[in-house]
Each structure stands twice: as C-alpha cells, then as structure tokens.
Amino acid sequence: MGLLNFKKPGWQHKDAGVRLASILELDPGMTEVLISVAREDQDRAVRLGAVSRLTDLAALETLAASALEDETKSAVTGRLDEVLCSLVMASPDLESCRDLLNRITSPETIAGIAVGAEPPAIRLAAIEKISDQHLLADILRQKCGREPALAALEKISDEALLADLATTASGKAARRSAEEKRAAIEAEHFKPDPLIQREEKLTELLAGARNLVHAQDWDAAAVRLVTFRNEWQALDANGEHHSCPDFKEACTAFETRYREICHRRQEEQEKATLIQDQQTRLENICSTIEALTSSLDDAAGEKYQRATAEWEASTKEDAFRFVATEALKTRYEKCCRSFVQNQEKISEEKALFAELEKSLLEAESLLQSEQCAKARAILVGTEKRLSQTKFRVMHSGAIEKRIADLQDLLGQKESAALQNNLEKRKTLCEKLEALLESEKQTRIEKKLKTIRQEWHNLPHLDTSDGRELEKRFAEILEKFTEKQKSYYHDRDWEGWANLSVKEKLLEEAEGLDHDENLAHVFETVKALQIKWKGVGPLPRNVAQQLWERFHAACDRNFTRCQPYLEELKVLRQEAEKRREEICVRAEELMESTEWNKTAEELKTLQAEWKELLHGKRQEEDKLYHRFRKACNHFFDNRHQNFQEQEEKRRENLGKKEELCVEAEKLADEPGLDAAEKFRELQERWKKIGHVPRKKEDAIWKRFRTACDRYFSWIDEQRQDNLRAKEELCRQAEEIIAGLTEDSVRKEISSQLTALQEQWKQIGPVPNDVKDSIWQRFHAPCDEFFKAQREHFKEIEEKRMQIQAVKEEYLLQAEELGGRGIDKETTELMKELQKKWFEAGHASREVETDLNQRFKSVCDSFFAGRRQHFNDLEQERLANLKSRETLCLRLENLIGTASESVTKGKAKALSLAEQLKLAMEENFVMAGRRNDKKAVDDEVKKIQQDWAKIGPVPREHDKSIRQRFKKALDIYYAKK
Secondary structure, three states: OHHHHHHOOHHHOOOHHHHHHHHHHOOOOOHHHHHHHHHHOOOHHHHHHHHHHOOOHHHHHHHHHOOOOHHHHHHHHHHHHHHHHHHHHOOOOOOOOHHHHHHOOOHHHHHHHHHHOOOHHHHHHHHHOOOOHHHHHHHHOOOOOHHHHHHHHHOOOOHHHHHHHHHHOOOHHHHHHHHHHHHHHHHHHOOOOHHHHHHHHHHHHHHHHHHHHHOOOHHHHHHHHHHHHHHHHHHOOOOOOOOHHHHHHHHHHHHHHHHHHHHHHHHHHHHHHHHHHHHHHHHHHHHHHHHHHOOOOOOHHHHHHHHHHHHHHHOOOOOOOOOOOHHHHHHHHHHHHHHHHHHHHHHHHHHHHHHHHHHHHHHHHHHHOOOHHHHHHHHHHHHHHHHOOOOOOOOOHHHHHHHHHHHHHHHHHHHHHHHHHHHHHHHHHHHHHHHHHOOOOOOHHHHHHHHHHHHHHOOOOOOHHHHHHHHHHHHHHHHHHHHHHHHHHHHHHHHHHHHHHHHHHHHHHHHHHHOOOHHHHHHHHHHHHHHHHHOOOOOHHHHHHHHHHHHHHHHHHHHHOHHHHHHHHHHHHHHHHHHHHHHHHHHHHOOOOOHHHHHHHHHHHHHHHHHOOOOOHHHHHHHHHHHHHHHHHHHHHHHHHHHHHHHHHHHHHHHHHHHHHHHHHHHHOOOOOHHHHHHHHHHHHHHOOOOOHHHHHHHHHHHHHHHHHHHHHHHHHHHHHHHHHHHHHHHHHHHHHOOOOOOOHHHHHHHHHHHHHHHHHOOOOOHHHHHHHHHHHHHHHHHHHHHHHHHHHHHHHHHHHHHHHHHHHHHHHHHHHOOOOOHHHHHHHHHHHHHHHHOOOOOHHHHHHHHHHHHHHHHHHHHHHHHHHHHHHHHHHHHHHHHHHHHHHHHHHHOOHHHHHHHOOOOOOOHHHHHHHHHHHHHHOOOOOOOHHHHHHHHHHHHHHHHHOOOOOHHHHHHHHHHHHHHHHHHHHHO
16 A cells, blocks of 8 residues: 555545645646646645646636636636736736736736736726725725826716815826816706796796797797796696696786787688688689680580689678679670680681591592592692681691691602512513523423513503513523424423433342342442433333332332341341440440449440441431440540549649648748748648549658758757746745845736746757756745735735625714704714725725725715715805895885896895896885885895795895895985
C-alpha cells in the first residue's frame, strides 16, 4: 500500500493537506486535473485551491457552468473575474476586450477597471455596466478621468450622494456637475402647488364663460365655449368643484342665446337661398331654350316642351310670393319664338340631307362591289342636286366633302381596275411564253386551254397597251402551234429507236429461264426492270404486246426465286434478332463506368453489326439508331469523365500551388504562431486529390521544402524562447520580492497577469527544461494570489461588520422617521446620514438593498418636511392674494385703483387679475357710488374680511398693511 501511495500523484493522496500542497504546486497548464479536483475533491480547501490555480478562461467558464456547491461556484466566479480583469487591464483598446468586459460579473471588479484601466474607452464601458450608485460614487472620488466621471454622474440620482460628491469628487467638472444635478432635483421639489393652479384656472374659466353672453362675435364665442368646457373637464372631470353648477349655468345661458341667433340666421339664409334658386332656375330655362334654338338634335322638341312646362310650374305664386322680372319674361318669350321658327327650317333641310345621304350610301356600296359606272352616275346626280339647293341652317360642307371623297375613290377604283386588267394580260402572256419554252410537252394542252379561257374572260381594253398585248398573245399562240407539230413528229421517230433497246432487254429476261443460280436471277430481274423504266416510249402499235412479254418473263423468274427468297428472309430475320440482342447488350453497358473494358466490348459489337446481313430498311434503321444512341451515350460519358478528371486534377494542382505559396510565405517570415498554420496546411494537402502526373513530384517537393525550412527554424527558436521565459521568471521573482504591506494589490495582480499572458505568447522550450522553468515561473505567482485571496477574505469579514452597523443605523432612521418634522429630529436625521456614508460598504449581496431602504426612509422624511413648508408657503401666498384683492376693492371705492394697478404694488395678483377684479367691482358698484350708506357698508365688509385673513409671507406683510391703511386713511379723510 505504501508503494502504491508513493506512486500516485499528490492530488490523489488521502491526506487533504498533501492534496492541497500538491495542487498549489501544480502546473496551471494541467487544466483537466485542476477541473477534476475542483469538481470532485471532498475537501473544501483543496477545491478552492484547485480553482485558484486555474488561468485558462475556457476551463473556468466550463467549470462555472457545471453543477457545483455554492462556495466552490462563488470561488470559480471570482477567479474568472480576476483573470478577465487582468486581460482587460492589459488591453490596448476597447474593441480587443469588449467581450471580456461583458463576461465579468463582479461590480467591484468592474469598478476597479473603471478606475485603473488606461484607455478612457474601457473605463467608459466599465461604468456603463455599473448600476450601484454608491459604487459609482466611490469611482467618482478617485481619479477616473473627466468623461468617465461625467458618465458615472449621469447614473446617480440619490440627492444625498450628489450633495456629498459636490465636495468629495476627484474632478472639478464632476463636483460642479454633481452640484448642478442636486440643485435641479431640489428645484423639482419646490414647484408651484398644482391644487392652487387648478383653483385659479377654474375661477378664470368661470369668469370667461360668464362674459361670453356679452361677446360681439358669437361664432368665435361658441368656439371659446368648447375650449372652456374641455379645459374644465380636464381639471374637474367628476364635476365636484363648488363652482361647477355656476359654470354649467353660464354655459347654458350662452348656448340658449346662441341657438336663438343661429335659428334666425338660418331662416333668413333659407329664404334668400330659395329666392336665388328660383331666379337661377328661370334663367337656366331661358338658357336651355336658347341653346335648343339652333340645335339639330331630334329630341330638341321634347326638351323644349319640358322647359316650357317647367317655366309654367316655376312662375306660380309660392310661399315667398316670388314673381319673375319683366326682363326675364321678355327673354323667355323671345327665345320661344326663335325656337319655333328655326325648327321648321331645320326640319325641311334635314329631310333633304337624309335623301342626299341615302344616295351617297348607295354610291359607296356600288364602289365596294366594283360597279364603277353606276356609282359615277349617282355621284353626278347628287352633286348637281346639291349645287341647286341653298341651305340656311344646315351646313353642306360635310356632304360636299363626302361627294369629293367618293369621286376620288371612284377614280382610284377605275385606275386600279385598268391597271389590274393590264397586269393580268401581261401575266397570261408570260405564262404562255413559259409554257412555250418548257421541254416537257405532256399535259400542256390542258394548261393552254386554261390560259386561253382566262384571256377571253378579261374586259376588252381599247387602249394602245391593250392592243399591243392582244398582238403579243396571238403571236405566242402561233409559235406554240408550230412547236406542238414538231414535238409529235420527233416523238414518233424516238419510239422506233427505243423499240430495238427494249427488244434486247426482253431477250435477256427470257434467257434467264434456264439459269439455275437463283440469286443471280433475282438480282438480274430487278436490274432489267430498272433499265426498262429508263427507256423512253414505244410506237403505240407494238408497245402493249412487248410490255406483256417482258412482264411475263419477269414474273416467271420471280416465281422460280421464291425458295431463295424464303431462305434469304430467314437469314435476315436471324440478323435482325441478333441486332436486337446487340442493342440490348449495348443499352446494358451504356451506364457502365468500367471505361476501358466496356469500350473494347462495344467496339467488338460494332464490328459484328457491320458483318450482319441487311434486312428491311425501316426496321434496320430503327435498330441502328437504337444501337448508335447507346454507344454514343457511353462514349460521351467516358469523354466527359476524362474531361472532369483532368479538370479536377488541374484544380487540385491550383489548390496545391496556393498551399505552396502560403507555406513559402510563412517560411520566409517565420513566427511562433505559424506552427499551427503549417499543420493546418499539411492537413489540407492530404485532403486534396491527385494532380497531373507530370507535375506531381515537382509540386510535392516544393511544398515539402517550405515545411522543412520552417520547422528547422523552430528548432533554432527554442533556446531563444528559454531565455525569454527565464527573463519572465526573474521579473516575477522581483515583483514578489518587492511586495510590501503598502503595495497596491491591483497593480501587482495586473503585472503578474500581464507576465502570464506574455508567457503564453512565447513558444516552446527544450523538453529537458520544460517542467523546471514552468515551476519556477508559477511559484511566485501562486504565492501572491494565495495572499490575495486571504486579503479578500479579510475585506469580506470587515464588510459583514459594516453591515451590522448599517442595519442598526437603518433601525434608528426608521424610528426618527416616525417622530415628526421638528428641527431637532431633522438634525438627528442629517447626522445619521453622515454616519451612514462614513461607515463604508457592506457585503455586496445586501449593500444595494440596505442603501435603497435607508434612502427610502430619508427621502420620505425630507419629502414630508418639504411638503409641510410648501403648504405653509402656499397658504401665506393665498392670504397675500386675498389681502391684495381687498386692497383693490377698497382702492376702487375711493378712486385710486387704477393708479395702484399701474404702479404694480401688488405682488401675488397678476396685472390681468387686477384689471379683471377692477372691472367686476365697477360692475357691482355701478350706480351705487353716490350712495354713501352702500359705500360705508362695503368698506365695513372689507375691513371685516381683512381681519379674518391669516398671516402672509414676511417680506410682504409690512407693505400690504401700509397699502391697506393708506386706502382707509384716504377714505376717512374724504368722508
């Protein structure tokens, strides 16, 4: 057992202390071991130690996502934040570390970045991720830069924090902005009381509604009434205000008066509209009849009757006793007479126009049917009748134009007919001449008869061109007659010459009766028949007899050839069957990819096809096309495959040349990070297929040379890497050796993290010193981070103590909040706020909740205090307004109100309100100013009302009293 324990790794020892020591000395590069221990070890300290040794981000994130107990999970999250923080602090710009910053979960860590990061953009990004106002206030008390400080200040709304930052923020701009923001929040608390504003607005709306009945522009007043009602509804939706009945009464009074005025307007407008409509209607009737006077429309009479009936109905007395004017009556009678006179003339001329139109339609129809002579006679008669008639209403221009158009068309038709006759005669002459030149004399008699019939059917042409064509046609007929005579004479002599040739062919056909070679007989008979057809005609008296003898000889020999033909038929059927078999085999091979073997077999089948006996031409052609289609399909596929293979090899050559270029470029400018790229290039090389054979060896040698050159350089770099890593070890040892109690731990953590990142960037070292150099580098780093964890533990214990203190302060604040708003309680609450901010930060989990609860108690207390003083101030302002109102009323009674208004002595009432009160007082006292008793009673009432009003703002008390006393003194002096 002892030997086995000795051989086990230290992190698997049964003693937790041994496992912890082994883990703390373990190479952080052994990520899998550390993850396994952090997940599975039974001892809490060992698990936390394994977590503290992890430096790989991916491993930490994987571990954080797994199922762990709360303490281990918290340690993993904290370690992940430390590593991410060190990477962010070492980043040169925001883009390179934005993702890292987003993965940090600890607000305190992000706050450290907001203060310690060098690029301002990173500090700004960190501040955007913080929502804790107290944490943002801590950042503002440190030097974080102007823009980050202002960005943090934008996220703080706590009034107490802003007041503190106005003096404690590190930057002048931040302190000024904090004071401005605090002042703006405080100003929000002292806005005018909306209840007083509502009361004043409702009073103003009531006065406006009452004044609407005295308006001169009633339509504009109605629009204002709608506005008043909408505003009143918005302020007093339920109608609960004490002035609501008065407002409704004023609105109803105005609406009643406005409806009466609108009704009278409408009656007058309707009457004027009816009279105007009647006048317009009668004028329209006159205009309609005037327009119909010269109208050629057939419905003009009917429209005239409707217009006159409408006039009679419209001129009867109606409710308004409308009577047409004399001028309008005269106009109506005149246009009626003109209509009757003109319509009689229009009817006569329309009838004549209809007759002329009928004649022109008849002439047009004749022209369409090519009857030009009859059409000419009708056109001449119509033109003569039109010239003898004089139209007064109708316009003859359309008829004249129609006649001229038809005459033009007649001329065109006659000219076209003449030209067509000439063309047809010329065509017949040309056909007869072509028939004369034809060498084939058969059946020309029938064509000649047809041409002569067509010539005689054409109309006679008594023109020079017609007579010339008649002469030409007669000459051609005479030549044709002479040629026919010559043809029949030559034909008789040719028949006797052909007789000797066909007699010889007959002798050869009859001579085959004794030939026993049936194949020769069959072929000879077919040849003789072809020759017989090639010989010309025979004399008629011997042609039939000679043909019957030749036909009988051919039939006898064909009958003798039947056995040969039957045997030949069987051989041809077998050849056709074999051709079908060849087609089937070729179709089976057409999709084959065994290119060489299949090609040889198809060539053998093609050679066999050529040796087979021919059969029926149609069936053989069909099989030949089938066989050729299968062969072509295979050879096309083979050719395409060879092309694709060659193209693929050329593509592969291009790809491998690109890999060679990349490898040579990496070898020319070697770097430590290129090893992985070379391995990737080699994997890609293996996946690429073959290249053309002639270039395969050369391209492989080129790629191999570039790879060998780079890896030779890598071997030379290992010693340089060793020296670089020894330098990092020395720097880490110096940092730890110079560590004191006053050292800034964040800076030391950033420096060590930066060294770790540099270590990762350096390539491999010789294998014999790999482990020893690793242990040397990580020993000082592990020592520091272990002390750092102990430091954070002490901070957390301190925050727990602060939490208890703040909870006690919270209880005291809640107790003070229930006492009241006296000065002593207020001072105690302010003192408690000061102690709260001086206490520091509690645990992160409860700090936000404690701050919000304490702030809520304080806000509630000071808001109640401010509301109390606001209510007191508003009450005194209302009293000031009431006293100013009484002053105005008194001054109006004694005749000095206008002077007071112009000098602007009043403070609470606006100028408009003063003028309004003065006008109302004048209205109330109208006709009573000379009644001394009434004036005395009014003054006494004003004095009684003055005594009932409470205090006013201190700064206005003396002036308003002096003003009231001055008015009373004037009153009693006059009295």
